[in-house]
Structure formats: C-alpha cells, structure tokens
Amino acid sequence: MTRDxxxxxxxxxxxxxxxxxxxxxxxxxxxxxxxxxxxxxxxxAALERTLTFYRNTAAAADRVLRPAERPNFDTAGSPVRFxxxxxxxxxxxxxxxxxxxxxxxxxxxxxxxxxxxxxxxYGWLFRRHQRDRWIDLYTRGVRAARQVGDARGEAMLSGxxxxxxxLLGRHDEAAGHCARAYELRxxxxxxxxxxxxxLNLAAIENNAGRPAEAIRxxxxxxxxxxALPDAGHLRALxxxxxxxxxxxxxxxDHAVEHYRTALALAETHCGARDxxxxxxxxxxxxxxxxxxxxxxxxxxxxxxxARLAGDVLIEAEAREELGHAHLARRERARALTELSxxxxxYREKGHRGTAELTSRLAELTRxxxx
Numbered sequence: 528m529t530r531d532x533x534x535x536x537x538x539x540x541x542x543x544x545x546x547x548x549x550x551x552x553x554x555x556x557x558x559x560x561x562x563x564x565x566x567x568x569x570x571x572a573a574l575e576r577t578l579t580f581y582r583n584t585a586a587a588a589d590r591v592l593r594p595a596e597r598p599n600f601d602t603a604g605s606p607v608r609f610x611x612x613x614x615x616x617x618x619x620x621x622x623x624x625x626x627x628x629x630x631x632x633x634x635x636x637x638x639x640x641x642x643x644x645x646x647x648x649y650g651w652l653f654r655r656h657q658r659d660r661w662i663d664l665y666t667r668g669v670r671a672a673r674q675v676g677d678a679r680g681e682a683m684l685s686g687x688x689x690x691x692x693x694l695l696g697r698h699d700e701a702a703g704h705c706a707r708a709y710e711l712r713x714x715x716x717x718x719x720x721x722x723x724x725x726l727n728l729a730a731i732e733n734n735a736g737r738p739a740e741a742i743r744x745x746x747x748x749x750x751x752x753x754a755l756p757d758a759g760h761l762r763a764l765x766x767x768x769x770x771x772x773x774x775x776x777x778x779x780d781h782a783v784e785h786y787r788t789a790l791a792l793a794e795t796h797c798g799a800r801d802x803x804x805x806x807x808x809x810x811x812x813x814x815x816x817x818x819x820x821x822x823x824x825x826x827x828x829x830x831x832x833a834r835l836a837g838d839v840l841i842e843a844e845a846r847e848e849l850g851h852a853h854l855a856r857r858e859r860a861r862a863l864t865e866l867s868x869x870x871x872x873y874r875e876k877g878h879r880g881t882a883e884l885t886s887r888l889a890e891l892t893r894x895x896x897x
Contacts (some may be wrong), residue, residue, distance in 0.1 A: 529849045562765075568703075575731035578640045580606065581629045584618070591615035592650030595760045595797050597719070599646040599683065602642070616837045619651040630664055638671035642680045649687055654800065656876045658691040665691075669704075680722060682711035684728050685812035694879065698735040704727060722751035722761055729768050738772040745769050759796030763789050767805045774812050782812045803829045807841060810848040814855070822852035843872035844876075847884060863891065 537543060587605035590598060591612055609615040619626075626648055632760040633641035645668030652661040659669055665688040672680035686708035692701035703727045712720035725748035730743035748765050752758045766789035774782035786809040793802050806829035829845035850865035873881040 532602045541759045555677075557870055566690075572689060573641070575637060578629055578637055578644065581622070581626055583646060583648060585622075585626055588615035589647045590620050592654070593798065593803075598651065599679070612835070612837060615784075616651065616654065619648070620655075621650075623651070623655075623657075627660065627664060628668055632886055634667050634671050638674045639677065639680075641671035642668040642675075642677065646680065646683060646687075653690075654836065656840050658695055658877070661691040662688065662695075672809060678715055679717070679720075680712050681709045682715070682717075682724070685711070686724050689727055689731060693731045696879070698731050701731050705731060718751055719755055719758060719761065721767075722748045722755070722758070725751065726761065726765055726768065728774070729765075731766060733771050734776060736775065738775040741768065741775075743773040745772065751788075756797075759792055760801075763786050763792035763797050763801065763805070765789075766792060767801075767808060770808050770812065774808070774815070779812055779816045783809065785820065785894055786812060799832045800841065801837050803832035803836055803838065803841045803845065807844045807848060810845065810852075814848055814851050817855075819852040819855040822855075826852060839872055840878060841877050843869040843876075843878070844880075847880070853855045863888070866891075 565812035584607045586599060586602050586611055587607060590617055591609045607618070609618065626644060627723070630641050630644050633644065636723040643875040645664045648664065651657075652664070665684050668684040669681055669688060672678075672684060685704045689701035692698075692704065705724055709721055709728070711773050712724050712876070715775070725744050729741040729744035729748065732738070732744060745765050745768055749769075752761050752765065755761070766785050769783045770784075770786035770789060771780075773785060786805060788808065789805045790802070795803055797805075806825050810822045810825035810829060813819075813825060826845045826849040830842055833839070833842035833845055846865045847869040850869060852864045853859075853862035853865060866884065870881070870884045870888060872878070873884060
C-alpha cells in the first residue's frame with residue numbers, strides 16, 4: 528500500500544525516486560515548512576510521529592543484528608520488518624544520516640526519543656566502526672537520558688560510549704563513563720547490567736595493556752554472572768576477554784583455555800560477530816604460540832563469521848592473522864595478499880594496528896627476493 532501511494536505521488540511530481548528511495552521536491556519542502564509554521568501543534572505531532580517511526584524501525588533492525596542480547600528498550604513494534612541481517616544493515620546504512628539528524632533534532636524537545644534512537648544504532652555503529660559519530664551520538668544520548676531522569680538509558684549509553692573512547696586511546700575517559708554505568712546499574716538493582724559494566728571496564732584495561740587489572744574486573748563480572756539466568760552471552764564475552772588478558776600477559780595456554788570456553792558458549796548464546804571476534808583472538812594466540820596451521824583454520828572460520836555479521840574490520844583482523852600464518856609457512860605471496868587486504872581496511876577505518884602493519888609490509892617489500 529505504501530509503495531502504491533508513493534508511486535501515485537511520483538506520478539504527479541510531488542516526490543521523485545532516486546536510487547530506489549523517494550525524495551520530496553524542493554517546492555514541496557517549502558510548502559511543508561510553511562504549513563508547519565502555520566500550525567505548530569500539528570507540526571510537533573508530525574515530528575513526534577517521524578521520530579517514533581525511526582526509533583521503532585531502528586530498534587527492529589538492531590534486534591536482527593543483536594538477537595542474543597537484551598533489547599535496548601520496550602517498543603510497540605515496527606512498521607518495517609527485516610528478513611535477515613543484510614536487510615537490516617542495508618536499511619541502517621541507507622538511513623544513517625537521517626537517524627543522526629533525528630537524534631540531534633530530538634535532543635532538546637523529545638529527549639526520550641533521542642536517547643532511544645541513539646541506543647538503537649548500537650549494532651550498526653559497532654559493525655561500521657563509526658567511532659567519532661558514535662561518540663557524538665552517545666554523548667547526546669547520555670545527556671538526553673539524564674534530562675528525563677532515565678537511569679537505565681543513561682547507564683546503557685554511558686557503558687557503550689566507553690567503547691569507542693577506549694578504541695581511540697582515551698582510556699581514562701572511557702573508564703569514567705563505565706564507572707558511571709556501573710554505579711547506575713547497581714543502584715537500579717540490575718545485576719546483569721552491573722556485570723556488563725565490569726566487563727566493559729575490563730575491556731578498557733585490555734585495550735590499555737593492563738591485563739592484571741582486566742583479570743580482576745573480569746573475575747568480579749564472572750562472580751556476578753554465576754547467579755544470573757540467561758547470562759550465556761555475558762559469560763562468553765567474559766571468557767573471551769579473559770583469553771585476551773592472559774594472551775597479553777604471555778600466558779598462552781591459559782588464553783587458549785579461556786578462548787575455547789568462550790567459543791563453546793558463543794556457539795549457543797552469541798551471534799556471528801561475537802563468534803568472529805573470539806575466533807580472531809584464538810587464531811592470534813595460536814599464531815603467537817607458533818602453530819600456523821591452527822591459526823589458518825581458525826582465521827578462515829573468523830573470516831566467514833565476520834562476513835556473516837557484516838563486520839569488515841573484524842574480517843580484516845582475521846586476514847592479518849592469516850597473513851602472518853602464511854608467512855610462518857613461507858607462503859610469501861599468499862601472506863602479502865592477506866596482509867595488504869587487511870591494511871587497506873585498517874587505513875579506511877582508522878584501526879589502531881595500521882602503523883604496525885604498514886611497517887611490517889614495508890619491511891617485507893624491502894626484503895623481497897629479486
């Protein structure tokens with residue numbers, strides 16, 4: 528029915544179709560603005576309907592991207608349904624600028640909708656690695672949730688805001704947001720949320736190269752998770768981060784053990800993105816242990832899972848591990864292909880490993896046989 532209405536509007540030149548999407552003509556926009564100015568009550572109601580549409584549809588898309596995790600909030604449902612993950616990602620890709628504009632527009636007058644739209648973009652922001660945009664959106668979202676006194680929303684967004692900050696090396700700032708999320712979760716009696724905040728604090732410590740402190744936080748998160756029902760996803764991520772912490776500390780046997788636990792839990796409780804991340808960590812551990820064949824096996828599985836998840840950066844990390852494993856097996860041409868492919872994505876996404884991999888490839892190129 529909606530398609531028929533759009534076709535009728537297009538036939539009388541009130542909208543135009545551009546790459547499968549419909550846009551209003553400039554004169555129609557001007558007329559709409561005049562009508563809104565003449566009837567501010569109706570304009571406010573129309574704006575709220577539009578923001579609600581974006582919130583509900585983004586939330587539906589996010590559920591497809593993150594089916595194993597808790598919903599961001601309760602909604603009345605979405606007028607749009609997504610058949611699969613690629614369809615959900617495609618909608619979020621196409622509507623990203625509109626969603627950002629919706630958060631910016633809603634922050635002052637519709638703060639509840641502002642933080643909820645920002646929250647619903649979480650899965651997309653993670654997969655598309657939009658770190659600067661993520662920080663801006665979630666800073667706005669935290670302010671909006673605080674404005675309406677929604678402690679759960681503030682805690683959720685504060686914890687998630689820590690992720691891009693830490694990835695950009697702003698570890699102390701990230702830890703402050705995580706600590707705030709933990710404080711709010713405990714005050715609300717949300718044990719799963721509190722354990723998740725501890726997990727995020729541990730991830731920051733791993734990013735900062737402080738594995739002992741990460742293990743301390745993860746032990747606390749693990750203790751909280753034991754008494755919780757339906758916490759398989761959390762336990763998988765705790766085990767994965769323990770694997771990373773032990774790897775950083777040079778305890779490779781312990782790292783493998785934790786990653787294997789994480790992988791077993793992830794097969795039941797997690798989606799493809801988490802699986803890919805765990806497989807990359809396990810591949811890296813085997814590579815550092817001098818086991819290139821196992822690295823190749825795990826790295827290829829990680830590539831497959833990353834593609835299923837639509838996460839090009841995790842795929843690039845898997846390809847870097849494949850490249851190093853091929854080098855260890857003296858398969859130079861295959862190694863250079865994988866490493867060059869990984870570096871291209873690293874540069875595009877601003878990955879923290881860009882400089883190191885650039886240097887490694889330059890060294891390999893200089894030492895190439897005549």
